[in-house]
Amino acid sequence: MPRSSVSGQTGRPPVTSRAEILAAARRLIDRNGWEKLTIRGLAGELGIGATTLYHHVRDKEDLLLLLLTEYAAQLPRPELSGEPRDRIIAAGVLIHDAFAAWPWAAEVLATDGFVARIGDPALWIVEAILAGAADHGCTPAQGVLIFRNIWYYTVGEILVRARTARRHPDGDFPPAENSPFSGTGNSQLPHLTAIADQWGEIAQENTFHQGLTALVDGLLAQATA
Amino acid sequence: MPRSSVSGQTGRPPVTSRAEILAAARRLIDRNGWEKLTIRGLAGELGIGATTLYHHVRDKEDLLLLLLTEYAAQLPRPELSGEPRDRIIAAGVLIHDAFAAWPWAAEVLATDGFVARIGDPALWIVEAILAGAADHGCTPAQGVLIFRNIWYYTVGEILVRARTARRHPDGDFPPAENSPFSGTGNSQLPHLTAIADQWGEIAQENTFHQGLTALVDGLLAQATA
DNA sequence: ACCTGAACACCGTTCAAGT
């Protein structure tokens, strides 16, 4: 790790910086996908020795976390207004859209403790959901429940759709792979058989907003029952 | 790949079989977690050369898929009865419990096309959800929507909780890691501050059934609106 | 028919030595 800047500079001059490393990492991820990011490849992109990176970031996990924190800090932070229920849904959509633009973030962050790890830049959206729940008449514990459920649902949607997209990139979805029903004429499965042909097309639709609304409305109905 | 058994056996006798390999893989996963499963380690467990495995399974992904198919085929398949809405929820709980017992399965299968890949043994539960939706008055497309949403929610819950458990194994949950709020006295985040101390404990609770119920009720309300 | 070691093309990370 380099020390924080002091006036009297001595010793060998740096060939790179943490900022340069993060920018290059982001470039490579956008180009090849995050699974393909390697320390050695990153050093190659920067034209430096692979081991030099370890003077600027602790390890690969630290690098990814720095990248996520940077991304989170730079996201727009719109004022949420209107009915509490609508604010909660809008907050969920914001989380979703942020991850949809950078699906690998969901892979890295798919953990309950994510907000603590990513830090302050993400807390405001949690606060927004808790505030919406409270304004709707929920107890604090019910607010936490609502946040957790939105988080589960959103992570699941992002991960499933991201991995599906990786397998058969945009547009074509061979029924045999995308539909749960590839065989023919299984009389034990009448509903599945009936819908088999259209499954792929239906599963392609973006129904996040609709599903999130159902989840939030269901949770709020439970809370105020 | 070995050929299907024929009576006149010739050549070098096998030192293992696909069944033995799958059993050993399962043992190692249960012992060390699925991330630690390596082809070389598996061969070591069996006391054979690593490259021998490639005569019995195509590659590592094929091996994992065989393992999943075996697991799915062996799961109990209870009759679901009662109200359509309750049958849908019960089906979701069955999916959840199957994955909760083997969380790595969710990692491998977190893809829209999962049922096609895992094959017939998993189709009955999809049929059960579609049938419940139809009996409740949903169109086939609405049934597919309900299945997909249950799948997203369940995958998210399993993955988030599995990865969290891996980070701070059962019991203790340091607030600094498990709560979104580690700092103190941030007046911009009143609701978060108020609940910070109890967050870890609340987030520990298993609320899957409750959340799934909210989701299904919300979706059914949308469908029949 | 089946098994095997050597080899290929990779990983992340450490550390002593250099500038």
Add this chain to the structure above:
DNA sequence: ACCTGAACACCGTTCAAGT
């Protein structure tokens, strides 16, 4: 202060050669 190559301890997979 910072950089570097060599080295360590791994991966999955292929393939020619052996039994």
